[in-house]
Amino acid sequence: MNLLLRGGRVIDPAHELDAALDVRVDAGRVAEVGRGLAPGRGVREVDVRDKLVVPGLVDLHVHFREPGQEYKEDIATGSAAAAAGGFTTVCCMPNTVPPNDCRTVTDLIVRRSREVGLCRVRPVGAISVGLEGKALAEYGEMKEAGVVALSDDGRPVMNAGLMRRALEYARTFDLPVVQHAEDLALAEGGVMNEGEVATRLGLRGQPPQAESVMVARDLELCEWTGARYHVAHASTARTIELVRQARRRGLPVSCEVTPHHLHLTHDAVAGPPGYDTRAKVNPPLRAAADVEALREGLADGVIDCIATDHAPHSTVEKEVEFDHAAFGMIGLETALPLVLELVRARVIDLVRAVALLTSQPARVFRLDAGGAGSLAAGAPADLAVIDLDLAWTAEESGLRSRSRNTPFLGRALRGAALLTLLGGRVAFDRAGLVGEP
Numbered sequence: 001m002n003l004l005l006r007g008g009r010v011i012d013p014a015h016e017l018d019a020a021l022d023v024r025v026d027a028g029r030v031a032e033v034g035r036g037l038a039p040g041r042g043v044r045e046v047d048v049r050d051k052l053v054v055p056g057l058v059d060l061h062v063h064f065r066e067p068g069q070e071y072k073e074d075i076a077t078g079s080a081a082a083a084a085g086g087f088t089t090v091c092c093m094p095n096t097v098p099p100n101d102c103r104t105v106t107d108l109i110v111r112r113s114r115e116v117g118l119c120r121v122r123p124v125g126a127i128s129v130g131l132e133g134k135a136l137a138e139y140g141e142m143k144e145a146g147v148v149a150l151s152d153d154g155r156p157v158m159n160a161g162l163m164r165r166a167l168e169y170a171r172t173f174d175l176p177v178v179q180h181a182e183d184l185a186l187a188e189g190g191v192m193n194e195g196e197v198a199t200r201l202g203l204r205g206q207p208p209q210a211e212s213v214m215v216a217r218d219l220e221l222c223e224w225t226g227a228r229y230h231v232a233h234a235s236t237a238r239t240i241e242l243v244r245q246a247r248r249r250g251l252p253v254s255c256e257v258t259p260h261h262l263h264l265t266h267d268a269v270a271g272p273p274g275y276d277t278r279a280k281v282n283p284p285l286r287a288a289a290d291v292e293a294l295r296e297g298l299a300d301g302v303i304d305c306i307a308t309d310h311a312p313h314s315t316v317e318k319e320v321e322f323d324h325a326a327f328g329m330i331g332l333e334t335a336l337p338l339v340l341e342l343v344r345a346r347v348i349d350l351v352r353a354v355a356l357l358t359s360q361p362a363r364v365f366r367l368d369a370g371g372a373g374s375l376a377a378g379a380p381a382d383l384a385v386i387d388l389d390l391a392w393t394a395e396e397s398g399l400r401s402r403s404r405n406t407p408f409l410g411r412a413l414r415g416a417a418l419l420t421l422l423g424g425r426v427a428f429d430r431a432g433l434v435g436e437p
């Protein structure tokens with residue numbers, strides 16, 4: 001379908017573009033971005049005045065649970081949730097069953113995501129075989145099959161010697177190493193942030209230092225090996241400070257934060273009635289000072305991107321005692337309005353918000369080479385049309401994800417993707433903007 005999106009506010013941070021323009025999509029690609037474009041024959045014209053047109057959003061951190069735990073999510077439901085959230089590229093973590101630590105599993109994910117065709121699912125391969133932290137996985141064959149980064153996410157690489165070798169080996173394949181930074185000896189099995197709230201609730205806490213100690217160690221290894229190092233879901237003030245210093249020294253380090261760590265504190269764990277297991281995430285929701293530091297890091301540029309850590313779980317894992325509940329919440333369908341909330345609160349401006357969800361994550365994993373995160377002429381037409389003012393409420397029945405585990409259910413939200421195009425094809429159309437061709 002050839003489309004002409006007429007008169008939207010086009011924000012394309014990769015090209016420093018922010019203006020009322022038309023976007024012409026031809027044969028699945030961005031043909032032209034400009035003023036007063038001619039419609040041409042057989043082109044469907046869509047009026048998007050008063051709407052935002054941006055590159056399809058990019059999420060470096062999701063869990064799609066396929067293979068092995070499809071009752072929580074699979075590549076089809078996860079991709080549908082992504083498209084509904086305005087995302088066109090997501091990177092899926094390797095802690096599936098079996099884990100993505102070899103070509104066979106990578107191949108399966110790549111093939112399934114193409115069959116589904118609603119989102120580009122770019123796999124992250126395991127750092128270690130079986131995510132066990134003992135032997136390095138085979139990075140070369142996984143890269144050939146399509147992995148864009150390496151991580152044992154869900155688990156940290158505790159062994160510094162193994163981490164050193166992982167960084168050296170990853171460097172030869174020019175792959176970033178993504179750390180779930182948690183010193184398990186310091187975390188001591190804590191189920192939430194250590195502090196007054198944990199004490200009041202009588203729950204075991206993990207200190208913020210469990211994260212920053214690991215980041216500090218890794219930055220030493222990053223400097224030593226020269227490999228690209230990415231901190232997943234940074235959650236503490238100290239982590240942001242360490243990354244800021246490392247940046248000044250010129251280290252190839254990057255980091256992401258999640259919408260939930262930017263909006264919620266550990267008080268959310270005490271949500272009525274009793275404990276709210278939907279607020280149980282790892283790293284845990286932190287203190288107000290940490291949230292403030294993350295927001296500052298967003299504004300001053302230390303933080304490269306926003307990633308959801310979309311982690312679906314069924315009621316079997318979540319509607320249990322707090323100590324036994326699984327860590328994680330879903331995030332793909334609420335990320336955009338939560339980021340827009342930061343714009344309205346004047347934490348960041350709209351252009352930076354779009355960059356944090358498009359050009360910047362694409363650059364961190366070098367997905368921009370394939371056109372992700374920008375509206376470059378000739379690139380696949382992956383884009384989102386956004387209504388900044390659409391008021392809505394996340395409700396269980398309205399979610400595309402197979403899981404429902406988010407504390408943002410019932411929250412009044414503003415802003416949503418109206419239309420998501422993947423390679424020029426409609427992946428999501430909230431209100432029939434394009435309609436049937």
Ligand SMILES: [Zn+2]
Pocket residue numbers: 153154155180232233282283
């Ligand atoms: Zn993690």
